[in-house]
Amino acid sequence: MQLPEGFAELAADALADGQRMLEVLREDWHQGALRFDGWGEALFAARIGSALVGLCGLTRDPYLKTETVGRVRRLYVLRAARRAGVGRALVAAVEGEASGSGYPRLRVRAPASAFAFYESCGFLRAVGEPAATHARMLAPG
Numbered sequence: 219m220q221l222p223e224g225f226a227e228l229a230a231d232a233l234a235d236g237q238r239m240l241e242v243l244r245e246d247w248h249q250g251a252l253r254f255d256g257w258g259e260a261l262f263a264a265r266i267g268s269a270l271v272g273l274c275g276l277t278r279d280p281y282l283k284t285e286t287v288g289r290v291r292r293l294y295v296l297r298a299a300r301r302a303g304v305g306r307a308l309v310a311a312v313e314g315e316a317s318g319s320g321y322p323r324l325r326v327r328a329p330a331s332a333f334a335f336y337e338s339c340g341f342l343r344a345v346g347e348p349a350a351t352h353a354r355m356l357a358p359g
Contacts, residue, residue, distance in 0.1 A: 219255060221247055222263040224270030232294050237329075240273070243292045252277070258288065258319040262311045264295070264304045271299035274308035276315050279325050281349035288312075288321035288356075293332075309339045317356045325350040 221244065229240035246252035254261035254275050264272035275291035290312055295305045316324050325344060328336050328351045337343075341352035 219253060222261075222270055222273070224265075224268075225273070228270050228273060228294065228296060231296050231298075235297055237294060239292045240294055243273075243275075252291075254291075258286075258316070258321065260312070260315045262308050262315075264299075264308055266299060266304075269296075271296040272304040272308050274305075274312055276312045276319075276324075278321075279350075282325075286321065287353075288316035288319070288324045290324055290326035293326075305335060306339060309336075313354070313356060317358065320358075321356060323353055323355045325353045327351050 225240070225244070229244060232238070232240045243252065254277065256277070259275070259277045261273070261275045263270055272295040274293040277289050277291050279287040279289035290309065293305065293308060295308070313324065324341075325347065326336060326341065327349055333351065336352045339354075341354040344350040344353040347353065
């Protein structure tokens with residue numbers, strides 16, 4: 219399994235936007251630390267035509283040892299493709315996969331600039347939870 223075609227261009231856009239999450243993803247991928255190929259894991263790519271315009275992953279939340287919860291990982295949408303529903307579609311794909319995998323909820327650690335986006339997707343502020351800014355309960359799949 220490889221990172222999606224167009225990943226380098228998307229990662230360059232993220233860096234130009236001051237975001238390192240795709241560089242971290244690339245490093246984790248090459249080291250074998252995160253490939254989105256385990257139980258309850260998935261990597262979703264959004265395309266407009268042949269162009270990769272967004273990426274978002276799902277894993278088990280590694281910050282919670284006592285419960286099995288899904289985690290939204292490395293969501294990034296190309297700056298030129300924002301406000302077109304790409305991010306919302308990626309989050310919906312992650313939610314569907316997480317629900318189908320049996321996760322009761324999802325958590326994410328988002329930058330302050332993304333708080334309103336996650337809240338518009340139904341996430342609530344995760345007050346008092348370690349390593350998360352937002353969480354969302356899921357309907358059973």
